[in-house]
Amino acid sequence: MRTVLRRLLTCGIVVGSLIAAAPLAFAQTTSRDCVDRTVPVTVSERRLDLAVPQEVLRRSGFDRFGPRFETLLCAVRTKQAASALVRAEGAGLWRSAVDRVQGRGPAGGDLTRADDRPLYWARLALTRALRQWKPGFTLPDADRARLINAMETSSRGQDSVSFPPGLKRVMVSGFDPFQLDGDIRRSNPSGATALALDGVIIKTPTGPAIVQTAMFPVLWGPFEAGMVERTFLAQMPKLTMFTTVSQGRVGRIDIERYNGRWHTGLDNDNETRATTIPIPAGIPTVTPQPEFVSTTLPHAKIVAATTGRFPVFDNTSVTEIPAGATTPVVSPTGPTPGSTARAGGGGSYLSNEIAYRTTLLRDALKLTTPGGHVHTPVLQFAPDNTTAITDPVFEQNRTDIVAQVKKIIEVSLA
Template sequence: MTHLRVRIGTLGLAALLAGLAAPPAMAAGSPSAALTVEEERLDKAAPQEILRRSGFDRVAPEFTRALSEARSYAQAEQVVVRHGARLWRHAVDRAQGRGPAGGDLARDDDRPLYWSRLGMTRAVRQWEPEFGLTQARRTKLLASLERTSRGQDGIRYPHGKGVKRILVTGFDPFTLDRDIRISNPSGATALALDGTVIETADGPARIETAVFPVRWQDFADGTVERTLRPHLPRVDLFTTVSQGRVGRFDVERTNGAWRGGFPDNENLSVTGTIPVTEPGSQPQWTSTTLPYKEIVAASTGRFPVYDNTEVTEIPAGGTEPVTRPDGPTPGSTARAGGGGNYLSNEIAYRATLLRDRLGLRGSLPGGHVHTPVLQFGTGNTDPATGTVTDAQFVQNRLDIIAQVRSILTVAAGASSKVTE
């Protein structure tokens, strides 16, 4: 519905004489605006049920109303930043037991954050304010919404000494065309741990987190480096986290500079060398500096934890990929790190390359941890007939979150010196 300014004139005078107040300059939605593949999934039954059963079905409508009242681009920026940060904080609070649950969906669920954010980005994409909005400014609003609603702009550590600082990242759900019910335990872990303090063998440690999209283009645009660069020189440990294999955790020893082309959440496939700044000095491989020996040896939870050293390379002078169980050989070209060649490998590669380029390799423990695949319970594995949640599914996610917390506790307590 279009809301027009009431202008002084015959119509305006009549309205004023009738005692009618002029409505604010609002925006018409443009249903014909091109949506993203992710946004197009939003109206399916499972996402709507997830939003309804968590109380997050109110997020996008409230944001849309606030956005429609913006009378300038500056006001629109304020609305986007405020509501984006509010969404992240609401998701963290819900996951950590603060405030109303909003419904019967388990509090630790990461999916309400994902789907409600898409409702907000869709609103921005379809918004047609009367003051006019260039595509460049719309893109800036969307970028601000992404950063604030993912916790990327909200990483804050207390001042002073005596408390270690840990930075953890997670991911959105993915492979949603295979099963739109999917949750990502790394994203759930980020919500559960953000702002919490753990007690380690080396004293207390404060954890701050952020979540990243499963989209090739965002990574090419520098979202990882932009988020992590201000914080890596100030933290004592970092780990990127993603979902990996069934029934096991992996501490990935080596990360490769190769994109393998598996489709992202926009169903885009990209193959080639990971694009970074200063490509002339780009290495084929980066390595973890997490204390992997101590992590693997510790009893951290229900799932076994492995030091994964396998990579896929093209050997120096060769032309065909070869799998190496013990890591890359000198002069080889990367085709897959220990964590594969998808965005989980890429975030690990980018974060550890940034660590090295900042001159922190010898002093900052950091790397990548793959969690087990989050599985639905027995009898609920078919997305065509299954429900959006079940008791075993929730317990699996809680167990993974608890074990990531234990792994961080071990790593922080053992990281007084960096593992090479």
């Protein structure tokens, strides 16, 4: 049933059925009538008009999603119809991205199927359309924000995670591209991994396991609002294992042993933080909130295994303010008693934060599920490529990273 629904969403049949079933909720109009291009958009959405994003969309065929969504959105006449449309189109975009990466259906262009960037830039086209939409009815700011949030979650696979009975259950997360002001061409191998592994069956000595994945933004606000916990909470008690994945250091993979409570840095909307990680009200947590939370992935087993071309490390280093001190120091063997976190093994950015939030949720639910964070190598272009959006070295690096993360999951399940 889930596969059938996915295909219906991808083909737009669900949206067409909605219009046929509720014609009074839709009208014939155009984007000229209902989109105000002067309405301010986010920093991330402003990058959409640059040459590289447009090339990514054109060469993947994902340039079709923005215009299609605007046309459908402009026909909407009620908030209920808008909500149904947003969820259908968001889920359809996610499924189209997964299908493209996994080789189902036409590629839609000459950009390699394994690329995660079409999903990222197409999503921004849809959220920008919602932000600039002028509906023919009253739409309070709070309702518009809920529509945008629904698009974010549905187009990231966050609200479609479900597991069939009888199989081991593995949940994996990936991230959007980031640091785009430094190089707008950037991809994120963790996002490519999430798209490549969603729904994939992995054989283990004790039976098959199915992987379900979700994507997350490189933005502080959604994390502080509980996006991570809401995605993982319902599934966590039933999981065989979970791992969050992000892009880390050059030329190596790290299994991050400790995740810290502190977060800092500039996100994709150029917002910054330098505070402790807040846990939203209503989310199960540990009291008092710990400064560090550790992985329960079988780190020694992973490091000892042959998983691929990149060396794999059990990273125990953290940055802390020791008990009684005021200055942060690096502790290479992990946190010392009574210290205050300033960075986990994965730093103090959103990579560390998603690991902190998921492993803290595991402990709050009193689970012993293997779970933690895998930091992939930086996905690099060929040394002489400073302008092209792809090249053979870049594509091989991504293929090798995705394959090695999959192998790490297989080793963990064994």
